[in-house]
Every structure is written in structure tokens, then in C-alpha cells.
Amino acid sequence: MRKRERENPCGVCGHYHKYEEGEVCETCGHRMLATSEKASVHFSAFPSEILPQFLYLGSYDNASRSELLKTQGISRVLNTVPACQNLYKNSFTYHCLQDDKSLSFDDANQFLENCERDKARVLVHCMSGKSRSPAIVIAYLMKSKGWRLERSHQWVKERRPSIDLAEAVYQQLQEYERKLFGSTDGPDSSTPVFPSLDVQPFSFGFPKTDDQVPMPAFNNIAATSIFSRPNFEGPPQEFTFGAGLSQNNNTCHNSNSSSDVQMDSS
Incomplete structure (x- = not known):
């Protein structure tokens, strides 16, 4: 050389x-980067802030600018690409993932949890800041916040629109989601889910609204109206009140009449 x-x-x-x-x-x-790549990628010398005053996401170019990292208060760096060299070991605390194919989410999360516990600002980077490092950040949000993959991905995408997860990387995130939550289908953990209890409601003896309540008798069309006049065309058939008394009165009246006649004749 x-x-x-x-x-x-x-x-x-x-x-x-x-x-x-x-x-x-x-x-x-x-x-x-080629000219076409520069036009399609939004370049920024500063990494993207994912969680305020704690978690930052960027590229290898961001990681190489030590003075800019120091102005943001970043003191630790998580390198997700084994081929990328850690440039400033005297100025930053580095942690590098060793596998260049599969992402070790548990290893990365343990390092990030230590940074959060120590209240240290950390940069997570890969070569372009588009796939591997965003996946690590998404996995950390799933673990620490209890968010599902879709919500975690949307959170990172809103703060760094240039991310573009590779298909293999996204599949690894889906597997990690199943590991954390049991399945990839279901509500977000931020939404509380309450089990349904099969409890009979109190009624206090009153009928429920969906029960059939019998109609009152006075609304029945076949019932006789109270204002209709009774039929007096024939004598009452079963009326017996005072019948015996009227018969005795007739007997007494006849006996008195006969005695009166006898008295007149005398």
C-alpha cells in the first residue's frame, strides 16, 4: 500500500x-453510495431517536462520527454486523453480535436492558440502518414494552422512515413474537382483555325484557265489554236468590186472603 x-x-x-x-x-x-442510491435514501449525519434520551438507531456512517455521537450523549454502541469494525473503543462501550445470518435477540436485549438500567444512551447500528439494526430495536420494544410486532414496527417506521426489513429478518421477528406471546394472532398486549364470566343477572322476581308477558284480559277482543247491555229476553235460568222466601210469602198471602173472605161472609 x-x-x-x-x-x-x-x-x-x-x-x-x-x-x-x-x-x-x-x-x-x-x-x-451510488448517485441513484443517494437520491433515494434520506441521509442524516445524526442517528434516529427511537426512545427519548435512551435508544438510537442508525447506520455504520452514523457510528463512525464519534463527535456527533458525543453531542447526543451516546456512550454505548450495539454493532449488529460482525464485519463492521468498532472504531472508537477508547470512547464508547461496544457490544457486537457474532452471527451474521441470524439475529440473536436475547443477547441484544440483555445488553440494551443493561444500558437502560444504567441510564446510558446507546446506538444500535448495522451497515445501512435499514434492516438488521431496526429488527433488533423492534425486538427490544416487543420485549420491554410488551408490544406486538405490528405496533413495534410502526413505532420505529414513524421515527426512521427509511427502514426496509428483509424478508428473512421479518420472519425471525415473527418467530420471536411467537416466542414472547405464544402466537402471531391476537390483540395487542397494551389492550386489556377481560375473560367473559357466565353469570346469571339478578332479576328480583321480575320478568326479563325478552320474556313473553301475557296480555290483560280487558284487551281481549272476545271478552264481553262492561258497557254492553245484558240480554233480558228470557227469564233467568239459574237465579235462586230469595226463591224460597217468595214461595212462603205467597202461601201466607193466600191464607190471609181466605180468612178475610170468611170474615166478610160472617
Whole structure:
């Protein structure tokens, strides 16, 4: 390697490679973005703040700007790409995931939980800040907040619109969701769910609203109206009140009449 190259390392990753010419770094895999990529990706020197004053999400470019990280109060870095070199070990506390294919959510969450307990601000980064590092952040929200995958993904997407999870990475998040919640279908844990109790309601002897209540007799069309006149065309058939008394009165009246006649004749 020529002396000029040694004196002029890459300003992004700090390694010696022809960054301006588009050469890929042999140490960390970093390269300069093409013109079309620069137009499609919103570039920011600062990482995205996911949780206020605690959790930040960014790219390797963000992780390489030590002075900007210090201005945000970041003191710890979670590196999700084993090929990316930890540049400032004297200034930051690093934790690097060792598997470049599958994401170790439990390992990452343990480190992030320690950062939160120590009230230390932490940056989670991958190469572009679009897939691996957002997945780690989403998994942490699922674990720490009790949110389902959909809500956690939406939370991160709103704060860093450029994220674009790879299909394999999203499948790993679905498996992690099943591990945490038992299934990928169901309500969000933030919404309380109360079991239904089969308890009979109190009625105090009154009929329920859906019971059939018998209609009053005076509303029956077949019933006789109280204002209708009785039929007197024939003598009453079963009327016996005072019948015996009227018969005795007739007998007494006849006997008196006969005695009167006898008295007149005399």
C-alpha cells in the first residue's frame, strides 16, 4: 500500500481504501453510495431517536462520527454486523453480535436492558440502518414494552422512515413474537382483555325484557265489554236468590186472603 493511501484513510469508516472511487472496504465492507442510491435514501449525519434520551438507531456512517455521537450523549454502541469494525473503543462501550445470518435477540436485549438500567444512551447500528439494526430495536420494544410486532414496527417506521426489513429478518421477528406471546394472532398486549364470566343477572322476581308477558284480559277482543247491555229476553235460568222466601210469602198471602173472605161472609 502506498504511503499516500496510508496518510489518507477513509473519512467514513477510518480504513484505508479508495472510498471516493467506490472501492469496497476489505475490513468492514463499507462503500460509497451510488448517485441513484443517494437520491433515494434520506441521509442524516445524526442517528434516529427511537426512545427519548435512551435508544438510537442508525447506520455504520452514523457510528463512525464519534463527535456527533458525543453531542447526543451516546456512550454505548450495539454493532449488529460482525464485519463492521468498532472504531472508537477508547470512547464508547461496544457490544457486537457474532452471527451474521441470524439475529440473536436475547443477547441484544440483555445488553440494551443493561444500558437502560444504567441510564446510558446507546446506538444500535448495522451497515445501512435499514434492516438488521431496526429488527433488533423492534425486538427490544416487543420485549420491554410488551408490544406486538405490528405496533413495534410502526413505532420505529414513524421515527426512521427509511427502514426496509428483509424478508428473512421479518420472519425471525415473527418467530420471536411467537416466542414472547405464544402466537402471531391476537390483540395487542397494551389492550386489556377481560375473560367473559357466565353469570346469571339478578332479576328480583321480575320478568326479563325478552320474556313473553301475557296480555290483560280487558284487551281481549272476545271478552264481553262492561258497557254492553245484558240480554233480558228470557227469564233467568239459574237465579235462586230469595226463591224460597217468595214461595212462603205467597202461601201466607193466600191464607190471609181466605180468612178475610170468611170474615166478610160472617
